[in-house]
Amino acid sequence: MQHNLELARRRAAGARIWAVVKANAYGHGLAHALRGFALADGLAMVEFDQARWLRESGWAGRILMLEGAFEPVDLDEAAALGLELVVHCEQQLGWLEARSRGPVIAVQLKLNTGMNRLGFQPAMVRQAYARLTALPTVQLRGLLTHFADADLPGGADAARARFLELVTGLPQESSLANSAALIDQCHGRGDWVRPGVALYGASPFAGRSAAGLGLRAAMTLASRLIGVQQLQAGDRVGYGSTFTAPAPMRIGVAACGYADGYPRRASTGTPVAVAGVRTRVVGRVSMDMLTVDLTPVPQADVGAEVELWGETVPIDEVAAAAGTIGYELMCALAPRVRVEAIG
Ligand SMILES: *Cc1c(COP(=O)(O)O)cnc(C)c1O
Numbered sequence: 001m002q003h004n005l006e007l008a009r010r011r012a013a014g015a016r017i018w019a020v021v022k023a024n025a026y027g028h029g030l031a032h033a034l035r036g037f038a039l040a041d042g043l044a045m046v047e048f049d050q051a052r053w054l055r056e057s058g059w060a061g062r063i064l065m066l067e068g069a070f071e072p073v074d075l076d077e078a079a080a081l082g083l084e085l086v087v088h089c090e091q092q093l094g095w096l097e098a099r100s101r102g103p104v105i106a107v108q109l110k111l112n113t114g115m116n117r118l119g120f121q122p123a124m125v126r127q128a129y130a131r132l133t134a135l136p137t138v139q140l141r142g143l144l145t146h147f148a149d150a151d152l153p154g155g156a157d158a159a160r161a162r163f164l165e166l167v168t169g170l171p172q173e174s175s176l177a178n179s180a181a182l183i184d185q186c187h188g189r190g191d192w193v194r195p196g197v198a199l200y201g202a203s204p205f206a207g208r209s210a211a212g213l214g215l216r217a218a219m220t221l222a223s224r225l226i227g228v229q230q231l232q233a234g235d236r237v238g239y240g241s242t243f244t245a246p247a248p249m250r251i252g253v254a255a256c257g258y259a260d261g262y263p264r265r266a267s268t269g270t271p272v273a274v275a276g277v278r279t280r281v282v283g284r285v286s287m288d289m290l291t292v293d294l295t296p297v298p299q300a301d302v303g304a305e306v307e308l309w310g311e312t313v314p315i316d317e318v319a320a321a322a323g324t325i326g327y328e329l330m331c332a333l334a335p336r337v338r339v340e341a342i343g
Pocket of ligand 1: 020022066146177178179180194195196197198204
């Protein structure tokens, strides 16, 4: 995490960094993120209970709530904890206007520049800005937007241009770039960047490896072999008997399945490493187990270490084999998996 944050720092070329730690730090555990991102300029997330935990754990720096308040009571929580709230819609603006007393709440105004998820439409931006800056119990600290297509070449250009046009003359700090925009777009990053997935060492781009971007996997999902079977040609493996041994071969049974967050859709051929050697999953992934081809690691036996993803097996490759993205696999790590810090 520290390595990736340093890399983001260099790419950011002076812009400050919100390290995005939503979804339990993309599955890595907020406590670990707190250590890894101690040098970030702020932490960004969506969960109020987790923001409270951060404060109670000693994080005194800035915290940005990326979806803002979900209900009016969140305003009091934000004031009490010193959280900055994104304001992205009329309802949230109304809640702030209805709160005439109490400590000042810091907010950031979100603009919809084409993604059409959260944010004020361009025609509403000036009015929302004026209403926010008129409130004595609100301090407007920034303007932000989010890109739909920053992972495609030039994919953020139109949205960025729209943003810059909309904020012309508004004296506020800006924040635009997610991981993809931070890595790829050297111009127009804004005053703050908001990398998430890259800080955990996965690639935000479909066809480009994290290692090629200089990133290092923060998460290793590892288990061990709990069984080995010697197959003859024609023997089948697992539920549905989807894999048939073409010749005599050894397979290993690893104690990891979809109840651990390993994707069931990862079928025969998905990369996996046994005792540090890359091989492949064979047959169907079940709840608590999956089966691997031991042909490239003939010495491997019960107890051998199995890396499901990490430094040897990029999470993005596993994700691609399962028809998803690294983000989803990280976040889906199941509660029963023991998470421990290494190093
Ligand atoms: C999740 C999120 C990010 C981080 O995106 P990555 O693709 O993980 O870098 C940035 N900004 C907002 C608003 C987000 O919700």
